Amino acid sequence: MPSPFQRVAILGTGLIGGSFALALRKHFPEVHITGFDREPVLREAFDRGVINLGAPDAEHAIAQADLVYIALPISTTMDLLPEIASKAPGHALVTDAGSTKRKICRLAEEDFNFGAMFLGGHPMAGKETHGLSEASAEIFSGAKYVLISEDPAGPPTDPRVAAFLSLVRTIGAEPVWLDAETHDWATAIVSHLPQLASIALADVIAEEEDDELRLPASLAANGVRDSLRLAGSSYDMWRDIAISNLDNLSRALDRLAQTIEHLRANLNSRELEKAFKTANRLYNVLRPE
Amino acid sequence: MPSPFQRVAILGTGLIGGSFALALRKHFPEVHITGFDREPVLREAFDRGVINLGAPDAEHAIAQADLVYIALPISTTMDLLPEIASKAPGHALVTDAGSTKRKICRLAEEDFNFGAMFLGGHPMAGKETHGLSEASAEIFSGAKYVLISEDPAGPPTDPRVAAFLSLVRTIGAEPVWLDAETHDWATAIVSHLPQLASIALADVIAEEEDDELRLPASLAANGVRDSLRLAGSSYDMWRDIAISNLDNLSRALDRLAQTIEHLRANLNSRELEKAFKTANRLYNVLRPE
Numbered sequence: 045m046p047s048p049f050q051r052v053a054i055l056g057t058g059l060i061g062g063s064f065a066l067a068l069r070k071h072f073p074e075v076h077i078t079g080f081d082r083e084p085v086l087r088e089a090f091d092r093g094v095i096n097l098g099a100p101d102a103e104h105a106i107a108q109a110d111l112v113y114i115a116l117p118i119s120t121t122m123d124l125l126p127e128i129a130s131k132a133p134g135h136a137l138v139t140d141a142g143s144t145k146r147k148i149c150r151l152a153e154e155d156f157n158f159g160a161m162f163l164g165g166h167p168m169a170g171k172e173t174h175g176l177s178e179a180s181a182e183i184f185s186g187a188k189y190v191l192i193s194e195d196p197a198g199p200p201t202d203p204r205v206a207a208f209l210s211l212v213r214t215i216g217a218e219p220v221w222l223d224a225e226t227h228d229w230a231t232a233i234v235s236h237l238p239q240l241a242s243i244a245l246a247d248v249i250a251e252e253e254d255d256e257l258r259l260p261a262s263l264a265a266n267g268v269r270d271s272l273r274l275a276g277s278s279y280d281m282w283r284d285i286a287i288s289n290l291d292n293l294s295r296a297l298d299r300l301a302q303t304i305e306h307l308r309a310n311l312n313s314r315e316l317e318k319a320f321k322t323a324n325r326l327y328n329v330l331r332p333e
Numbered sequence: 334m335p336s337p338f339q340r341v342a343i344l345g346t347g348l349i350g351g352s353f354a355l356a357l358r359k360h361f362p363e364v365h366i367t368g369f370d371r372e373p374v375l376r377e378a379f380d381r382g383v384i385n386l387g388a389p390d391a392e393h394a395i396a397q398a399d400l401v402y403i404a405l406p407i408s409t410t411m412d413l414l415p416e417i418a419s420k421a422p423g424h425a426l427v428t429d430a431g432s433t434k435r436k437i438c439r440l441a442e443e444d445f446n447f448g449a450m451f452l453g454g455h456p457m458a459g460k461e462t463h464g465l466s467e468a469s470a471e472i473f474s475g476a477k478y479v480l481i482s483e484d485p486a487g488p489p490t491d492p493r494v495a496a497f498l499s500l501v502r503t504i505g506a507e508p509v510w511l512d513a514e515t516h517d518w519a520t521a522i523v524s525h526l527p528q529l530a531s532i533a534l535a536d537v538i539a540e541e542e543d544d545e546l547r548l549p550a551s552l553a554a555n556g557v558r559d560s561l562r563l564a565g566s567s568y569d570m571w572r573d574i575a576i577s578n579l580d581n582l583s584r585a586l587d588r589l590a591q592t593i594e595h596l597r598a599n600l601n602s603r604e605l606e607k608a609f610k611t612a613n614r615l616y617n618v619l620r621p622e
Contacts, residue, residue: 168554172616188552220552230549233541238534238557244592245530246612248585252522260519263477263509264619265457268527270559276616279609286600296537297597301590303533308586311575320568323535327461327565330553 047072048207049137053109055102055124057081057089059171060141061115062179065094067215070181080105088176106132111208112160114140118284121148126155134159137204141167143231143281144288145192145224161204164192164224167217168235172276185216192224232292236285240293241300242274336361337496338426342398344391344413346370346378348460349430350404351468354383356504359470369394377465395421400497401449403429407573410437415444423448426493430456432520432570433577434481434513450493453481453513456506457524461565474505483512521581525574529582530589531563 057079079095086098099105152162169187193199346368368384375387388394441451458476482488
């Protein structure tokens with residue numbers, strides 16, 4: 045099957061942008077990919093054959109593109125959106141992979157008035173690690189891929205959107221249409237909250253540290269190691285997410301603190317059993333055998 | 334190398350007891366293992382060759398044992414300890430695998446006055462799953478194995494203890510001597526707190542559930558799935574742990590709730606960066622590359 049897009053510009057060739065490039069390479073070897081990132085990253089991407097060409101700036105990267113894929117931090121994305129809107133070819137689809145959607149989509153609504161079309165997106169496919177070295181064509185496999193539509197009548201019927209949907213499916217992901225408000229609420233609960241819960245847990249453990257015996261961390265078994273996987277995530281990425289989803293995340297953290305306090309006050313009552321049963325049910329949904 | 338113990342009684346042949354039996358089988362095929370558990374579990378253990386013999390009660394199981402290995406829930410262990418103390422052969426070593434140690438060791442101190450020797454233990458090798466079907470000889474491999482000594486002069490020099498230490502190392506675990514107070518403090522932070530944090534996180538996610546779209550859980554990616562691994566744990570086991578470590582666990586939960594509230598109040602300040610940096614450091618200690 046030929047790619048629905050012949051020339052693709054990828055702005056930000058880190059974990060997500062690099063993985064998207066590798067997935068394109070795998071399924072559509074004929075696609076021409078131009079990358080834009082910091083110079084050493086671009087060089088590595090070129091040397092590894094991830095991109096065909098490195099561009100010195102966003103404007104050059106997108107000049108000929110049928111598809112512009114923005115996989116940059118949220119704040120950088122917002123800084124570049126006006127320029128991308130004015131400089132992208134009129135026939136192009138511009139989409140992003142930012143972890144929060146309200147601010148980016150609101151800005152895009154203002155900027156994309158004619159010519160290129162903007163489609164907000166968010167592949168639910170991160171890792172606690174980052175960078176091109178962690179990129180893989182398989183990262184999207186089995187992942188939900190959120191696409192944003194504010195139209196209650198349904199997603200846009202533009203052929204570029206249909207083409208991108210087809211591409212998303214080809215790289216193994218499952219498209220999910222949501223409005224930006226719903227996306228930011230849901231990801232606050234299921235992605236941003238777990239991230240900060242893992243940071244908080246790690247901080248409590250670290251603060252208890254006994255220099256002599258390296259307790260309690262020295263007794264860590266597999267369970268807590270899994271709970272601390274997200275504690276390896278980088279602040280540089282999460283700062284933007286926290287700031288751009290402050291209301292939802294704040295409410296979610298408040299609920300978590302209250303739930304923990306409720307468990308604390310009920311360690312020897314049946315409330316603890318109720319909490320385990322609810323958690324077991326969710327575990328069974330998320331980890332089917 | 335011959336086993337330092339020829340006849341072993343395993344009380345409770347679930348995940349830990351069954352795994353201990355399988356590890357013995359692997360390294361010391363000549364050892365005779367008598368199991369005690371509910372009848373269907375014993376039958377399965379016998380059919381799988383995990384035990385040589387099933388006993389109808391603890392008294393029969395331990396009658397001839399050189400080593401008595403208690404891998405029962407904490408409350409059952411405490412119910413049985415007086416009987417085990419009075420009925421175990423005088424030359425035997427009795428050890429347990431309970432997840433909290435103060436209550437069990439205090440009771441053992443009263444009960445084991447002559448004859449059999451008691452050694453409190455806790456292999457840091459659980460899983461969120463349980464039962465004999467999950468048992469594996471490899472579960473102890475690389476795990477810390479806490480042994481309890483209250484003597485500031487050092488661990489006991491009894492040859493039975495030396496023999497058990499050697500056995501623990503043979504099955505791949507690393508013995509760590511702690512007093513019961515220190516053990517219960519450290520495990521509250523690094524095992525019991527992560528367990529309840531995972532339960533609380535799952536409860537918050539489950540309570541937000543939108544019936545129609547199954548959001549937010551339907552967007553769950555790998556990160557949150559890892560954070561929710563412990564949410565599959567069984568209340569039946571954790572009830573005893575929570576109740577027998579109430580003071581330490583309550584304090585740990587309080588700290589976690591406070592830390593989460595601190596993050597909530599500082600989502601757009603440099604305090605968030607500090608929290609990430611501390612967490613990243615712990616992550617790097619627990620997950621060396």
